[in-house]
Amino acid sequence: MGMLAELFVILLFVFTAFGQYNYNYYSDHDYDPEPDDDYPPAYHFNPNTQYDIPHVPYATDCARECFCPPAFPLSMLCDNRKLKTIPYIPAHIQQLHLQFNNIEAVTAKAFINSTNLREINLSHNKLMSNMIDDGVFAKLPHLAQLYLHHNNLEEIPSPLPNTIERLFLGFNKISRLQHNVMQGLVNMTMLDLCNNHLDDSAVKGKAFSKLKSLMQLNLCNNKLLSMPPDLPSSLMYLSLENNSISAIPENYFNKLPYIHAIRMSYNSLQEVPLNAFNVANLVELSLGHNKLKQVFQVPKSLEHLYLQDNELEIINVTLLCPAIDPMNSNRLTYLRVEKNKLKAPISTLAFLCFPHIQSIYYGEQKGKDAQIPILPQFPMPHDHDEEEEEERGAWPVIHEEDDEEDEHGGTDHDDFDPYPY
Helix, strand or coil, X not given: CHHHHHXXXXXXXXXXXXXXXXXXXXXXXXXCCCCCCCCCCCCCCCXXXXXXXXXXXXXXXXXXXXXXXXXXXXXXXXXXXXXXXXXXXXCCCCEEECCCCCCCCEXXXXXXXXXXXCEEECCCCCXXXXXXXXXXXXXXXXXXXXXXXXXXXXXXXXXXXCCCCEEECCCCCCCCCCCCCCCCCCCCCEEECCCCCCCHHHHCCCCCCCCCCXXXXXXXXXXXXXXXXXXXXXXXXXXXXXXXXXXXXCCXXXXXXXXXXXXXXXXXXXXXXXXXXXXXXXXXXXXXXXXXXXXXXXXXXXXXXXXXXXXXCCCCHHHHCCCCCCCCCCCCCEEECCCCCCCCCCCCCHHHHCCCCCXXXXXXXXXXXXXXXXXXCECCHHHCCHHHHHHHCCCCCCCHHHHCCCCCCCCCCCCCCCCCC
């Protein structure tokens, strides 16, 4: 009996200890089988999207006039909804799309709760400068992209936050640049002012020189008579089409060592300095629809040269290429010279200087012999099957419809698109 009693005591001790262990395990985690009263709304999380603000449910926090896509929880789409005022903007929104509406004013109250905005698109509205509160955009500390093109602005809204990187102001009525309007915009890389009313007095002095990071400047379709002064040395793309510029100062582009593309078609250029474009990184040069009578030296980096619709009677190869260096040959691949006054094709010496040339487009020339196609096309279109060559990519085929342009400022395949960069 004594042994049985001892065995019973031992078993009782083991079961008691095991029971305590199980009880303590659950009590340590404060297990609560009842759900909370406040159940969070449904939220569709996209694990492949990177956001700067923590992921929290925003599905129900959206202006009723707009749409907040579940897959893009930081965007609010209010475009093309006949809005006359800016709707309520939730605090978490970073991308705001308000284009194609009837909005006339921007008040400070509109963005009072939305300091996380990084991109605002107010293009294609009816904004007027006197209806935009002073400094309304400067209060947005993260704003990087601002789209205000196709409005009725007469001046640039100011001040702007120093976080601005891309500013679109094309197709407005801007005729002047206020003093120090570019002050502090050290992060701006792209400025579009095409299709405004800017003249030489508006861009004189150091209007753009303070934009130390500027890579692209669009001033096409304005009223300029001369080249804009003091451009920042960081510039890579310059658009000056459809102005009335008659001359390029000596060594003007030497101050732009990184310039990559220059667009100056539809101006009044009669001649340019022989070394005007002798810069190291120039790849594309468009001087079509001017009044040039003589060519100039082509930099070795240049690949595309547009000289159509000028007054050229001869293309002097020794001016284009003063010296031939087999170890550092010119990279020119494409040349357009239609609608000039050429009576003979370019000298075959050009192919020694430009060994990478793929196409010279002569088209039809101006003058009494314009109706007679006396100049050969290089390469000759009938020498190759167009479909086969286009498929292989061997030669660029230029069709007749490429010549169809408006009288002034028409669409051409070398026209500058102000928005891609």
